[in-house]
Amino acid sequence: MATTVSPEVATYQQYIDGEWVGAADGATYEVLNPSTEEVMATAPAGSRADSRRAVAAARRAFDAGEWRLKPQLQRSQIMFEIVKHLEDVSDGWALVEAQNAGAVIRKASVIDVPYAVEWFRSMAEQALHLQWYEPLPWIDMPYVSWNFVSREPVGVCAGIVPWNYPLVFAMWKIAPALATGNSVVLKPAPQTPLSALELVRAIDETGLLPKGVLNVVTGDSIEVGAELVESPDVDKLAFTGSTATGRKVLAAAAPTIKKVTLELGGKSASIVCPDADLDIAVDGTLVGVFLHQGQMCESGTRLFVHDDIYDRFVDRLVDTAAALTVGDAASFDSQVGPVIDGRQYRMILDAVSRARDEGAVVATGGVRAPGAGERGHFIQPTVLVDVPPGSHAATEEIFGPVLSVQRWNDLSEVVERANRSIYGLAGGVWSRDTRGAIEIARQLRTGTVWINDWHLLNPQAPFGGFKQSGIGREHGVYGLREYTEVKHVYVDQNVPRRDRYLWDVLLG
Numbered sequence: 001m002a003t004t005v006s007p008e009v010a011t012y013q014q015y016i017d018g019e020w021v022g023a024a025d026g027a028t029y030e031v032l033n034p035s036t037e038e039v040m041a042t043a044p045a046g047s048r049a050d051s052r053r054a055v056a057a058a059r060r061a062f063d064a065g066e067w068r069l070k071p072q073l074q075r076s077q078i079m080f081e082i083v084k085h086l087e088d089v090s091d092g093w094a095l096v097e098a099q100n101a102g103a104v105i106r107k108a109s110v111i112d113v114p115y116a117v118e119w120f121r122s123m124a125e126q127a128l129h130l131q132w133y134e135p136l137p138w139i140d141m142p143y144v145s146w147n148f149v150s151r152e153p154v155g156v157c158a159g160i161v162p163w164n165y166p167l168v169f170a171m172w173k174i175a176p177a178l179a180t181g182n183s184v185v186l187k188p189a190p191q192t193p194l195s196a197l198e199l200v201r202a203i204d205e206t207g208l209l210p211k212g213v214l215n216v217v218t219g220d221s222i223e224v225g226a227e228l229v230e231s232p233d234v235d236k237l238a239f240t241g242s243t244a245t246g247r248k249v250l251a252a253a254a255p256t257i258k259k260v261t262l263e264l265g266g267k268s269a270s271i272v273c274p275d276a277d278l279d280i281a282v283d284g285t286l287v288g289v290f291l292h293q294g295q296m297c298e299s300g301t302r303l304f305v306h307d308d309i310y311d312r313f314v315d316r317l318v319d320t321a322a323a324l325t326v327g328d329a330a331s332f333d334s335q336v337g338p339v340i341d342g343r344q345y346r347m348i349l350d351a352v353s354r355a356r357d358e359g360a361v362v363a364t365g366g367v368r369a370p371g372a373g374e375r376g377h378f379i380q381p382t383v384l385v386d387v388p389p390g391s392h393a394a395t396e397e398i399f400g401p402v403l404s405v406q407r408w409n410d411l412s413e414v415v416e417r418a419n420r421s422i423y424g425l426a427g428g429v430w431s432r433d434t435r436g437a438i439e440i441a442r443q444l445r446t447g448t449v450w451i452n453d454w455h456l457l458n459p460q461a462p463f464g465g466f467k468q469s470g471i472g473r474e475h476g477v478y479g480l481r482e483y484t485e486v487k488h489v490y491v492d493q494n495v496p497r498r499d500r501y502l503w504d505v506l507l508g
Contacts, residue, residue: 010041012193014050014218015200017057018211024049029220031194034102034338035328035376041100043193046219051185051227054215058156058183059233061212068153068181072127075181078208079124086117089202093167093195098329100194101166102338102377103292105330116171116199122459123175123480130180130480136488142502146491151484153181154259155235158228160249161196162241163189163340164295170196172474173238174214180483182236183213187228190220191340232256236483239263240297242397243423243468250471261472261482263297263464265397266425269418270300270454271408271440273431274308280452281430282316285403288428288454290324290381293339294401297469298426300454301402302394304418307409314385314405318363321381321403326369328376336369338377339400345377348400352382355393355404360384365401389417397423411440419445424466428454447473 011028013020022028023044031041044050062068067075093116094108103112136147159173166188177184188196193216200216203209217224228234229252236259239249243265253260270288272281288300305313329337339345352366365382372378379401387394387404394404408414418427427446429437434451441449447465450456457463462478464470472482501508 009039012041012043012197012218014044014046014054015197015204015214015216016050016054017060017215018204023047023219024053029190031100031191032341033099034340035099035330037342037375037377041194043197043218045221046217046224047221048223048227050217050219051187051224051231054185054217055156055158055228055231055233057212057215058185061210062153062155062183064210066210067178067183067213070181072130072132072181075179076124076128079120079175079179082203082206082208083117083121083124085206086120086199086202089205090117093198095330096195096198097167098337101163101192102329102340103165104334104337106332106334107292108329112165112167116167119168119171119459120175123179126460126477127176127179127480130477130484143495143499144493145495146493148489148491150487150489151481152487154483154485155182156233157182157184157236157238157483158231158234159184159186160225160228160237160239160241161186161188163191164292164297166192167195167199169240170199172240174199176474176480176483177236177238178209178214180480182483183215185215185217185228185234187217187225190218193218226252229253230256234258236260238474238482242399246468246470259482261464261474262470263474264425264468264470265399265423266297266299266465266469267302267395267397267421267423268298268300268426268428268446269302269304269421269444270428271414271418271430272303272305272309272313273429273433273437273440274306275432276309276313276430277432277452278309278313278316282313282320284428284430284452284454285317286320286324289403290321290336290401291455293336293379294403295339295344295399296455297397297399298448298455300426300428301398301404302418303403303405304408304414305405307407310407314363314383317403317405318383321383322364324381326372326378326380336381336401339379340377342377344400345379348379348398348402351393351396351398351400352384352402355384355387355391355402358388358391358393360387360391360393360404363405389420395421415440415443419443422468425464425469426450
């Protein structure tokens, strides 16, 4: 599938209908390493024609029923066999994530790759416990009948994923769809197609999935994804990305009334209580915002620190942030890598400049990382203090290594400020008082709340947002249900004609 052209540049292909193919018109585009800005691979520059080919293959496979009609136990067992192979061949994936997505290799090795494989296994396991059949209560009105509800696969599922976690998000779309008997078309972000293609290559090597059940299309044109969103032959769309793009996706999907789940942006609030353990809260806050350069939708980018501990907390926070090592993502010495590309780099630095103009103080960072050299998109981890509550930095998602810090002293007021946002993806509370922290968590209008931690997602726990942070949920039985349709079946119990009095409304 991937053939080396030179020691530095590899050539990749798409995976459509069980075959590795180029774009329909033969076009390709360059994939860059954000640490070096060098070309590391070429990939097919797909078009609507490629998306149509993939959707048609997925439709044929679904309608044929070879995967859809398998008993759930058999489907899950096949997925367990695939997991064994993924574990055997995934050693090089961390380096791919580092070089293509800028994920520091210490994170990609410990988090991204093992978590992705575990998600595949967990979805197969949890599908075994999904309530595929549900008897309804006794019904004798207007006469006795037997009624039950069954769950069935949706059909052709399209997954569109962003560039920040290309391997993990590919698995988040592929695994639940396969586990519930669907066919899949995955569209990776144009900046980061490589790990998804490596994943699908590994699945293809097992030969365990029927032809056409799994497909991947790549390209740097929005038309590739637009075709999936608009296609009447796509039954479900799962999109992860920005809220602005999510609005467009939802509008474009509306004419075909397909099932849509959206996992969108966030401006997650982190509330530090006066009784917080500073060792835990300071380091946890740093992990919450600077892991993967802040390029995570649920990052804790709004920090509210109680007046009683504000100065001590911020001093430690700034000192630790300033000491983080920024460098090439492929180096195990690097704690913070590059942001994904030049466009994001400029947007983030512009946002810091705007924050300064609006009254915030840059306590550390806000510039190109010292010692980063001339190449690569490296930004020094940035802490903004005294951030005005209504400013851009306090309300809008910057999606980079930028933390906005504000003070608080009244609990009801800080909860109101935390909820004063169009977003509602995640939040956090730092306190030694577990009961009090849970009470605060209950008041936060977000899909996930961490108490004395951040970023920990569980394949059995639902993930998704309130408000403009999304629609629907991923993971666990909550996420698996999104990939099914519910059918009510009514079964007559040999009621004689004379007792079917409702018929007589027309015929009597």
